[in-house]
Amino acid sequence: MSAKILIVAEHDGKKLNVSTAKCVTAARSLAGAEITVAVLAADCAAVAAQAAQLAGVGKVVTVDNPANEHALAAVYAPQVVALAAPYTHLFGPSTTFGKDLMPRVAGLLGAPQISDIMALESPTRFKRPIFAGNAILTVESSPEAKLVGTIRAASFEAAGTGGTAPIEKANVSVELPKHTRWISVSAAKSDRPDLQTAARVISGGRALGSADGFKILYSLADKIGAAVGASRAAVDAGYAPNEMQVGQTGKIIAPELYMAVGISGAIQHLTGIKDARTIVAINKDGEAPIFEVADFGLVGDLFQVIPEIERLLAKG
Amino acid sequence: MKRILVGIKRVVDYNVRIRVKPDNTGVITDGVKMSVNPFDEIALEEALRIKERGGAEEVVVATVGPADTQAQLRTALAMGADRALHVQADGIIEPLTAARTLLKLVEKEQPFLVILGKQAIDDDNGQTGQVLAALWNRPQATYASKIELTDTTARVTREVDAGLETIEVDLPAVITTDLRLNEPRYVKLPDIMKAKKKPLETLQLAALGIEPRQQLKLARFEPPPQRQKGIRVKDAAELVEALKKKGLL
Structure with a gap:
């Protein structure tokens, strides 16, 4: 079975988060994997262009929708599900973005999820930390079922650039919930490097x-x-x-x-x-x-x- | 009745040093202290505070697990929950099964709010709340550090990687708790006595129409690789020297 992997991109509307490049590296550890990155945004162009340059990415699919301006799991999840049909694996980063979104996707699909994947040994065999990292668990999934996963970013290097993947607009017509509204985000302003990516x-x-x-x-x-x-x-x-x-x-x-x-x-x-x-x-x-x-x-x-x-x- | 449903999971206590079984089939739990998952305690504390402010009339705690789990439900009742639901199930309960079971309880109890811990500290899956919200087709607000309720909405401050995000969700909704939401109260002895008289209902998974499906096989447990112990340096100068030599400064 060769894996067809969809990675849901994390971004802030302008810039692709490095967690996505780490998911690509994780996906590439499965030999012969076909890797597609999905970008959901109000305007996908800038982020999609960055995703297309990641080495190993075969295709970028975009879903432009004003409702996607902020990454609300309840809004993103049905759109990811609408894209999911051709894929064997749906991955997101194990950041608060991916940890919020991917289980909702799994729930809508009735699919199992493996959280915090730190190693991919085969398309159906993975390693993940449990008990706060005090034990490492090898988990096996069934080749018949679609698998959802979050990728533990710290376990993988970011994929390099140099790719030239085609970018396709996806046609997603699903009704999006209005029960969840984004209000604000407050972050401490800092000129220092980002904690998660700093050397x-x-x-x-x-x-x-x-x-x-x-x-x-x-x-x-x-x-x-x-x-x-x-x-x-x-x-x-x-x-x-x-x-x-x-x-x-x-x-x-x-x-x-x-x-x-x-x-x-x-x-x-x-x-x-x-x-x-x-x-x-x-x-x-x-x-x-x-x-x-x-x-x-x-x-x-x-x-x-x-x-x-x-x-x-x-x-x- | 305005009701909040809180999920409780029985886990190996936070302070226990985890050891993997020599045959790699699991971790050692014999004779190990078990507790309410700390994030679930925070969920219960929040529900109790909402009730004490007049925002709810009843707090119901629920768990899916073996008979032993009733000890943790009694702890929850001693903390102040009004009644408990124990869905009896042995073996591994995957998040999807837990969420399907909770959905049955949601349909039965009609809560306006479900509060769960953001993750259990044993399997660290962090899925059940979001899966429940998906199956229920209702909003989710994960990693809550502040909850403000009106009659029809919850405004939730979430601890996200970028800082603090605020979202507003329509009720009913699922909220999962982060550490800084509150500090759970201590249980007092008289409350433990009182908790023995509070209602605890036992339900069977099959009677709820749930077939526990195990979709993932837990193939092998291993201890984590150990880091090599390093060297001691005597002062700042020696440290700077050593780091420069490795090209780190």
């Missing part, structure tokens, strides 16, 4: 002591072009906004360099960083569990160590 991330924990305490991390982060994250404890204490949270209930990330500053390393936090290439731990408690997973550990007072690192880097 370097510095995260702070409760030991930072206050929102003010985080300033030394922002300062170092700006020096090395890093994004700033936070542990759940720091978010709960109000030192950092929730969109900075890294861990089981926050963001799952895979940077080249992850610096955990004043973070003890609860299992729920480690779940969010286990795919980081290099982990640095800075903590005054030498027994903290974060040192068990750190490639480089430094026991010391973060309020001295962080400014010291910044000073050393300034010297070149």
Whole structure:
């Protein structure tokens, strides 16, 4: 059975989210897979052009509709279902976008879903983390049934560009619900790199002591072009906004360099960083569990160590 | 009656260190502490607060699972739920089966709101709420960190990757909870005694017309790969040196 895969693109109306390129890489791990990316938007042109350039994409289908201006799962899902017939697999990213949408698609189809796919061993055999990553489960699906899945972005590199896939307008005539209305989104404005895609991330924990305490991390982060994250404890204490949270209930990330500053390393936090290439731990408690997973550990007072690192880097 | 239905799942307690069985057929649950899924506790707490504000008249908790699950329903009753529904089912219940079963209960109970946890901390599927909303053909508002109700709508603030998103949905609707929605209350001893007298109805899956279909095979459980333990550096200078050598700074 060769897989015919439909990937639902995540985007903000202008720019394709990198999670989509990661889904493409995941799909490409199935030999001979035919990969189609679906773009739903008020105006698909810009995003569709970016999707068409992803290496490995065979086709891009677009659904232009003013109702698609914001990604409401209840509005998107029936349109994805309308596109679904020719495909064996329907994938979305395991981001809040995909996690919201794909189960609704699965529900409408009566199809099974595999969440957080971290490896595709065959068109019917997948691996995924369960129990906050404390166990890895191999799941098998039936070749007869359509399968819905979300792709764990941190497990895959983004597909490169260089593709020239054709873009087709899809004819979707389904009635869309009016029971769900988008009101607003508020995001902290930041010039720093995006936490989910940054090559370097510095995260702070409760030991930072206050929102003010985080300033030394922002300062170092700006020096090395890093994004700033936070542990759940720091978010709960109000030192950092929730969109900075890294861990089981926050963001799952895979940077080249992850610096955990004043973070003890609860299992729920480690779940969010286990795919980081290099982990640095800075903590005054030498027994903290974060040192068990750190490639480089430094026991010391973060309020001295962080400014010291910044000073050393300034010297070149 | 203005009713809220809350889903409850029995899971291995949050603090238990998970170990995979040596034969790779599952994780060890013998003698392990079981609890109400933490996100479901948040769902129940929210329902109770809505009722206490006068926004609902009754809070009903429901679960699909084996006989043991009644312990978690009693906990929910002790927290303040008015009554409990236990749909008895053994073996693995996939999200689609759970959602189909909840839909039967929704048809029976006619709630204006269904609140579920955003995911169970055992299988981490995060599907049931959205699947229920799809089958019910009603709105969904996932990852709620704030819920404001009127007679006909819910305005829900959602924790999304970009920040906080606000949507408005018509009722009835399905809402799934995120961590910061509230902090669940502690159960007091007298409430545990009182909960023993609250109604708990047991239903059979087959009697609801549900055939549990297992569409996915759980083929193999493995412990996660361990990271190699790294090295200790003595100060900032040595750390910067080491990271530069690896080309990371």
